[in-house]
Amino acid sequence: EQPCHLFYLLLAEPATRTELIAHLKRRGILSVFHYQPLHASAMGRKFGGRPGDCPVAEHVAERLLRLALDLNPYRDEAWHGLIRCLDSRVDYSDDAVDRLLEVCDEAVAKNRGEWRHWHTRGFVRESEARRKQLGGREEEARNAWRGAVEDFEKATQLEPERALCWDALAMCHLSQCPPSYLLDPTGDSITRALECAEKAVALERKDPGFLFTRARILLFLGTAMVNQGLDGDLLLARADADYRSILRLRGEHHAAMLGSCSARGQLASCRAVRGIEVWEEYRQILVDLENLA
Secondary structure, three states, X not given: OOOOOEEEEEOOOHHHHHHHHHHHHHOOOOEEOOOOOHHHOHHHHHOOOOOOOXXXXXXXXXXXXXXXXXXXXXXXXXXXXXXXXHHHHOOOOHHHHHHHHHHHHHHHHHOOOOHHHHHHHHHHXXXXXXXXXXXXXXXXXXXXXXXXXXHHHHHHHHOOOOHHHHHHHHHHHHHOOXXXXXXXXXXXXXXXXXXXXXXXXXXXXXXXXXXXXXXXHHHHHHHHHHHOOOOOHHHHHHHHHHHHHHHHHHOOOHHHHHHHHHHHHHHHHHHHHOOOOOHHHHHHHHHHHHHHO
């Protein structure tokens, strides 16, 4: 196989590039931006970079156009790389996400047995669902959520031993749950979220990311049960145990410590209602919170 992966064009003016992209799209040919000056990137700006620092690089970047170069249109690596490239450029406007979904659809169609294509499209649909939800387009959001779940489920079917797939499906189900004070603890979304998170942790017991997902779900569900006058002690205790495991694996981890404090706070409140002395527990929680500040 040839080792090249792209071919680039340097146009005379930015407007010419825009016109060419539209021209190629009308003919079913994918073309994308390829280069972003590093000083103007998000990381570059953190280190003091500013637009105008490198005018030549900026002018060239405005005129560069990337064309995918792959002799085998069924090559999974090429499609996966192209999706990632597009995703890094997406501003998550309707047009940008629609174009990204088109490429994801093409990738899935080329090889329906490649889990990464389903997994990636699930994330794109998840982002689409959130955007439409924020815009008040509830019916469109529900359809996008449904599509995201189906994609993540397909990924788990293709790679049932891959914890990453189960974790993504767990978070997708969790994202569809209402606030904890409105949550039905026996509802389908929260039940499926916990089941999928359990599978991810069972496959990768020492991965802090998968533990964190399960801890979030346990804390959310335990809090919902407490809000409804049910016994959520066991779930809250398990959430705290997961957060503490993350701290042992990762050391300093602000989000994990905050989660642990939340779980212990809920537990202490439940015990206080039953007349159990909890001042020492509250004191330790305050100490931990002060250490986070």
